[in-house]
Amino acid sequence: MGYAPGFLDVDVPLPVLEGEAARAVERLDYTHFTVVLDRERRLARLTAVNIDGAALVDVPRGDDWRLDDRIPAAWQAGPEVYARNDLDRGHLVRRRDPVWGDDARKANSDTFHYTNAAPQASGFNQSEELWVGLEDHVLAYADATDQRVSVFTAPVLGAEDLPYRGILVPLRFFKIAVWVRDGQLRATGFVLDQSPVIDLDEIEQGAVAGAPDLGPFRTFQVPIAEIAELTGLRLGQLVEADVLPRTARAEPWRRLASSADIHL
DSSP: OOTTTTSSSOOOOOOOSSSGGGGGEEEEEEEEEEEEETTTTTTTEEEEEEEEEEGGGGOOOOOOBBOTTTSGHHHHHGGGGTSSSEEEESSSOOTTTTTTTGGHHHHHHHBBBBEEEEEEHHHHHHHHHHTTTTTHHHHHHHHHTTTTEEEEEEOOOOOSSSHHHHTTEEEEEEEEEEEEEEEEEEEEEEEOGGGGGGOOOHHHHOOOSSSOOTTTTTEEEEEEHHHOOOOOOOOOOHTTTBBBHHHHTOOOEEEESSSSOOOO
């Protein structure tokens, strides 16, 4: 079924890419979410998921990572990227986000496609720290009688990313949460920078042990307009819905130390 633009009370179309990147992508629909895959970078340019907080289902996690057989394996960053190192297959669409309704088990399984993964430092993927819990925080803030949120997430695929095993490991990730409150569309954006903890020599040697503290992962609440500039995504509707006050949008990125720092 894929991402549903009409899932919220206000229509929110799937953002589209502008420029050269738009010609190298493949749209892949899964249960309650969509991946827009860059065929050349072999990673997602965008993922989009609908979350129905009132209908979430608890199903066993599983760990059946697999290629999507609808497209060539050469377009996907598969198991060879993650073998014998300390890189995690980080879910872009979180495993539990689309796991709701009658198709919950299918949605859970769908999140384990390599098209929905990106190489992440093991600490921030495995932890329950700020980045992992952003959807929970926004979902709790959303209207209690509705509890519907749509989330867009992906790596920021930049020229400064690090070459490794035939791909470029992204240094930054973005997340945009969208919901409706009092009949109005609301949105907020975040960027996580994993560059302080990515050392590919150490990762290859398996020298990274355990999860680092929150400090090394720099998590920011940022204007959605700046995410549009970073990614090449057309986000005009979400820029207008940004909950960051216009005065704050002109300031440096808001670095977050805890969920209490998030402005909603």
